[in-house]
Amino acid sequence: MRRPPEIEGLLRESAPRALAAVVRRFGDFADAEDAVQEAAIEAARQWPLQGVPENPTGWLVHVASRRMVDRVRSEAARRGREDAVAAEPTAPTTEPGEGEAADDTLVLMVMCCHPALTPPSAIALTLRAVAGLTTAEIAAAFLVPEATMAQRISRAKQTIKSSPEPFEMPAGEELRERLRAVLRVVYLIFNEGYLSSDGERLARADLAEEAIRLARIAHLALPRDPEVAGLLALMLLTDSRRAARADAEGELVPLEEQDRSLWDREKIEEGLVLLEGAVSRGAVGEYQLQAAVAAEHARAPSAEATNWREVAALYALLERVAASPMVALNRAIAVAMADGPEAGLDLLAELDGQLGKHHRLPAARAHLLETAGETAAALAEYDRAAELTNSLPEQRYLTKRAARLRDRDQKNSSCP
Amino acid sequence: MKFMLLQNYGSVEADIGPMTEWKPEDVQAHIKFQKDLNVELRERGELIEGTALTAPELAKFVVSDGKSTPVVTDGPFPESKELLAGFRVIDVESLERALEIAALTSAAPGPDGQPVEQRIEVREVMGPVEH
Numbered sequence: 001m002r003r004p005p006e007i008e009g010l011l012r013e014s015a016p017r018a019l020a021a022v023v024r025r026f027g028d029f030a031d032a033e034d035a036v037q038e039a040a041i042e043a044a045r046q047w048p049l050q051g052v053p054e055n056p057t058g059w060l061v062h063v064a065s066r067r068m069v070d071r072v073r074s075e076a077a078r079r080g081r082e083d084a085v086a087a088e089p090t091a092p093t094t095e096p097g098e099g100e101a102a103d104d105t106l107v108l109m110v111m112c113c114h115p116a117l118t119p120p121s122a123i124a125l126t127l128r129a130v131a132g133l134t135t136a137e138i139a140a141a142f143l144v145p146e147a148t149m150a151q152r153i154s155r156a157k158q159t160i161k162s163s164p165e166p167f168e169m170p171a172g173e174e175l176r177e178r179l180r181a182v183l184r185v186v187y188l189i190f191n192e193g194y195l196s197s198d199g200e201r202l203a204r205a206d207l208a209e210e211a212i213r214l215a216r217i218a219h220l221a222l223p224r225d226p227e228v229a230g231l232l233a234l235m236l237l238t239d240s241r242r243a244a245r246a247d248a249e250g251e252l253v254p255l256e257e258q259d260r261s262l263w264d265r266e267k268i269e270e271g272l273v274l275l276e277g278a279v280s281r282g283a284v285g286e287y288q289l290q291a292a293v294a295a296e297h298a299r300a301p302s303a304e305a306t307n308w309r310e311v312a313a314l315y316a317l318l319e320r321v322a323a324s325p326m327v328a329l330n331r332a333i334a335v336a337m338a339d340g341p342e343a344g345l346d347l348l349a350e351l352d353g354q355l356g357k358h359h360r361l362p363a364a365r366a367h368l369l370e371t372a373g374e375t376a377a378a379l380a381e382y383d384r385a386a387e388l389t390n391s392l393p394e395q396r397y398l399t400k401r402a403a404r405l406r407d408r409d410q411k412n413s414s415c416p
Numbered sequence: 417m418k419f420m421l422l423q424n425y426g427s428v429e430a431d432i433g434p435m436t437e438w439k440p441e442d443v444q445a446h447i448k449f450q451k452d453l454n455v456e457l458r459e460r461g462e463l464i465e466g467t468a469l470t471a472p473e474l475a476k477f478v479v480s481d482g483k484s485t486p487v488v489t490d491g492p493f494p495e496s497k498e499l500l501a502g503f504r505v506i507d508v509e510s511l512e513r514a515l516e517i518a519a520l521t522s523a524a525p526g527p528d529g530q531p532v533e534q535r536i537e538v539r540e541v542m543g544p545v546e547h
Contacts, residue, residue: 118509120509142507143418143543143544144464144507145464147458148458148461148462148463148464148507149461150461151458151459151460151461152461153461154461155459155460155461191545192545195544195545196544196545389542390540390541390542390543391542391543391544391545392542392543392544393544395542
């Protein structure tokens with residue numbers, strides 16, 4: 001159902017807040033989500049005709065709560081018992097303050113990033129219930145039909161509903177685990193949006209924005225959590241490069257070739273300040289370290305002027321905190337930039353077993369072999385990388401790079 | 417992750433004749449199986465598309481050099497066993513799940529309920545972002 005754009009924006013903001021309030025009062029996430037969705041549909045129908053209420057969130061809480069009470073009553077009636085039915089809760093008379101809204105949103109995020117959900121399901125549910133995107137928008141962003149996405153979200157809600165734990169905000173180590181899951185989901189959403197090339201971007205542009213918005217809210221709710229600040233910094237620093245990522249035809253431009261004058265200095269400034277604040281708080285986590293790498297790139301006026309030794313050291317630290325073959329690969333590339341391609345190639349050689357058929361290994365090797373002047377070997381690796389990738393923009397980029405190398409090589413060999 | 421599950425006409429491993437030679441109730445059972453599988457995958461939010469193609473009899477091949485009249489070849493074709501019979505496009509959590517669904521498809525019932533052991537080709541679909 002199409003919502004008029006002004007109402008659209010209002011609902012996107014108010015619905016998640018209303019959901020948080022209703023969940024707080026009734027404790028049942030799935031039913032609350034249904035009730036708020038129904039209230040939102042009502043709002044889309046009534047507000048254009050009767051005018052927008054002064055307190056949109058309160059209106060939604062009011063209508064959704066009535067539905068919850070009705071549902072509880074008819075459940076009780078069906079069971080033939082006179083259950084004590086919760087009195088209709090008083091809706092807030094004013095919009096919740098920013099701080100309270102942030103806390104509520106954090107609760108929703110923790111609920112949506114439930115351990116029983118797989119990452120794609122948690123992502124879909126978070127975008128729906130917390131970011132307030134419509135099912136159609138989420139479907140378009142992930143390039144699946146709306147019905148498919150609707151089912152995925154519905155099943156995600158069912159999974160949470162049938163999970164044995166009643167919802168209670170966890171504490172201690174469990175809370176830390178759930179927060180890690182929240183950050184992971186937010187970062188996955190960001191990457192889906194950010195990594196799309198400009199051609200496919202239109203349906204996905206908002207995902208990176210949404211992820212940053214959610215991280216800002218989490219930061220507001222947990223201002224002293226260094227990893228939350230680290231993730232927000234990482235995304236801002238990364239997103240600052242957005243305008244330089246694609247050329248006029250919408251094809252990928254890698255970091256080393258980007259026009260740095262197109263980088264968003266405001267985002268960089270904000271990211272650097274956040275990072276500084278986070279790092280000063282002690283134990284350094286993976287997002288802060290990745291943000292520190294992004295900060296090195298942001299500070300450098302050119303690819304050559306980048307402090308690659310620092311970047312390599314940061315990746316070495318990251319290997320201690322959150323080791324993965326990808327981190328090792330990134331470190332190898334940084335080492336190559338600092339100490340020459342052979343040093344990087346030596347490190348890459350150690351990764352053969354771990355990276356299997358992943359295209360990034362031959363892609364990295366190809367770049368380094370090209371730098372080292374080993375054209376034939378570089379071309380073979382470019383071909384292999386192009387064969388293994390599952391990303392169309394990446395494949396096009398690798399093919400073009402190989403063609404450029406082949407062309408240069410032929411010109412050189414035909415020169416006297 | 418998006419995958420395409422493809423099957424062509426020749427790839428039945430079990431010793432089974434073409435569907436035109438089956439008993440009606442076996443054809444019915446096979447059709448029901450495919451429908452039920454689609455319903456299940458749809459409910460799980462995994463099915464993007466399920467498509468059956470018209471017979472090789474009706475297929476045409478087109479070759480053109482962009483200048484002269486295109487060359488259009490009609491069936492029947494000697495290589496008709498290699499033609500695509502149908503495909504599903506799915507969006508699943510992992511390769512393992514895609515293989516699971518392919519296995520289900522492969523074991524669709526044939527004559528007397530015997531699984532046809534169809535050879536299913538599983539191809540990941542290229543996307544805008546690497547996974």
